[in-house]
Amino acid sequence: MGRSDEELVGACRAGEAYAFDVLVGRWEDRIRGAAYRFLGSEDEARDVAQEAFLKAYRGLAGFKQEARFSSWLYQIATNLCRDRLRRRKTRPQVSLEALEETGPVIVETRPGAHERLLERDMAEVVRRAIFTLPEEQREVVILKEYQELTFLEIAQVLDVPVSTVKTRLYRGLVQLRLRLETEGVRGPAPVPVPAP
């Protein structure tokens, strides 16, 4: 059994640099995943993850351990993503991913190609639907649905009351449901999910 995040933070503060490597290894993928969903860009997500860990490392001395280390890390990453989104509004950019979306259509003929295309289409519809949400709702949906944080942890990350988290999530889910129904994805009937 490995050491807990809090023990590793204590070890970092005591000068054990290796402990921070363990923390990075433990949380890097999840922070990068959250940033990718906030920003929609792999490259930016990686940059944000690096920046978040750098900030966390520099700010370890000021970390009060009232919240969990992961919540604090998510908070840093979320703020970095907010900054980037704000900059995008003032300086519109075209990401490579966006260019790829308008690129030529690749016709796949291998077995299972149809299912893969459907899966990719479905993922794209979901992605677009989530990006139509207001930022505060999108943050809550991503942190809850994809990062699987508890309501309390989300409240700590966003620095809002738990009731606000629930209200934003509820509104976001209702909007997403309407949006997906408008896209013709499906109604309320369940459909089997393809194996990952």
Place this chain on the structure above:
Amino acid sequence: MECERDRDEALQGDKLEVLYGEADPAVRERVDAHLEACAACREEIKALRSLRRDLGHWRVPIARPSFTPRGFVVPRWLAAAAIVLLAFGATLGISGYLSIRQALASQEARASLLEREQRESLKAIQASLARVPVSAADAQALVARFEAGLDERLKSSELQQAERLDRRFVSWQERAEVRRRVDMAQVAASLSYLDGRHGEQLARTNELMGYVLQASQKR
């Protein structure tokens, strides 16, 4: 049942807790009771569960190599042990080198001291030789004395050797005589034994011949 789900934030929160598995038993009981009576909320929960399955289609791409070093990181205790071992090895090496160097230095010092002593004694001999000049007559007398002494010692040595040889010869003769006598005694003993054996066989043969003659006469 009249449901105000769009306005009742507490009910929304409870339903979300149930939807995400965070509800405690009391909340779950409350929501279950409500769902039994409210078809609209039942449909809504069903739709939200379906929505969550749809949301699962959006996945994060597989990460490309990132900045985090994922190779083997040496634990601190192992690094400390390696440093201690290295330090120990280095100390051994340095002390060995120093002791060898010290031994070589002392040997060199001893050798140079001996050389100095030899040189000094040689100088002393040369000086003493230079101090006492030798005339030709003295030299001849010295040589004659030396030769006379040498002859005397040679004669004495030859005499001693001759006496030693005589003693050895006498001793050898005595040992050879004793050996000869012992051998003769052994030969005589062997011959008498053979005579005895021969006599017994002859008597036995005569006895057998006697029997044979008696038997032939009886026939």
